[in-house]
Amino acid sequence: MENNSNRYFFRLSFLIIAVLIFLTAFVFLTARFFSLQTYRIILYAIAFILFFAVMLFLTGFIWIKKIITRNEKNSNRKTVKNPFAAKLSFRLFMPFLLAVSDLINYNKDEIRRIYINICNEYIKTGKIKVSPEKMLVILPHCLQNSKCTVRFVEGIDGCTGCNSCGIGAIKELLNKYGIRSRIATGGTAARKIIQDEKPGFVIAVACERDLSSGMLDVQNLPVYGIINERPNGPCRDTFVDINELEKAIAFFSLKENAE
Numbered sequence: 127m128e129n130n131s132n133r134y135f136f137r138l139s140f141l142i143i144a145v146l147i148f149l150t151a152f153v154f155l156t157a158r159f160f161s162l163q164t165y166r167i168i169l170y171a172i173a174f175i176l177f178f179a180v181m182l183f184l185t186g187f188i189w190i191k192k193i194i195t196r197n198e199k200n201s202n203r204k205t206v207k208n209p210f211a212a213k214l215s216f217r218l219f220m221p222f223l224l225a226v227s228d229l230i231n232y233n234k235d236e237i238r239r240i241y242i243n244i245c246n247e248y249i250k251t252g253k254i255k256v257s258p259e260k261m262l263v264i265l266p267h268c269l270q271n272s273k274c275t276v277r278f279v280e281g282i283d284g285c286t287g288c289n290s291c292g293i294g295a296i297k298e299l300l301n302k303y304g305i306r307s308r309i310a311t312g313g314t315a316a317r318k319i320i321q322d323e324k325p326g327f328v329i330a331v332a333c334e335r336d337l338s339s340g341m342l343d344v345q346n347l348p349v350y351g352i353i354n355e356r357p358n359g360p361c362r363d364t365f366v367d368i369n370e371l372e373k374a375i376a377f378f379s380l381k382e383n384a385e
């Protein structure tokens with residue numbers, strides 16, 4: 127699955143970069159043969175802007191490729207810390223890639239998955255350790271068994287732990303670490319929760335679409351994303367890997383660090 131995601135990511139990246147290089151070359155050549163001086167200057171200016179855009183995109187692309195290659199090889203080498211390249215990747219290259227894949231309907235979830243993985247990898251390099259009070263876990267409502275009658279208003283405290291879905295185990299895990307949680311009915315609700323709760327760090331569980339759009343929107347807050355499993359189709363009786371959730375909590379938790 128991850129190999130497929132990587133392949134789609136590379137294909138779309140190469141396509142965009144090839145189109146930009148073609149446009150740059152085309153404008154350069156057009157400028158070369160135009161007789162009117164003004165047109166020539168305008169075209170050179172456009173060519174320069176396009177060339178600059180290609181350079182920025184290439185920087186973002188190369189940085190992300192390094193992280194993907196490192197992950198593919200399961201290398202222990204640390205993620206390349208390059209704040210400039212990271213900023214380019216997260217604020218320019220990946221949003222553009224996501225928008226294009228959305229626009230042409232090209233393996234959207236695969237590209238979103240790459241974005242989420244890269245964000246997660248980068249956040250891990252930040253040596254972030256937060257106290258339980260500052261950490262917030264946002265869960266999608268579809269983790270709850272669709273036949274369950276318990277109504278969650280804020281957190282998942284109302285769960286009776288009948289084990290018909292994963293919420294009971296998640297409740298136990300969060301209680302163990304003393305971390306609060308909130309249930310979100312979608313991306314907009316999740317953003318509202320973040321606004322209201324003002325956490326210092328968020329672990330969000332959701333589908334590729336909600337996670338990637340949420341992570342794009344709240345770039346000033348560290349958000350670690352975990353994609354839910356959806357064997358019953360979208361938004362119905364979904365699951366989350368509890369081990370992955372615990373690993374993320376332990377990794378960023380100050381309490382765990384102190385133990």
Ligand code: SF4
Pocket residue numbers: 270271274275276285286287288289290291292293294
């Ligand atoms: S584990 Fe909790 S949320 Fe899930 S079905 Fe049982 S009571 Fe409802």
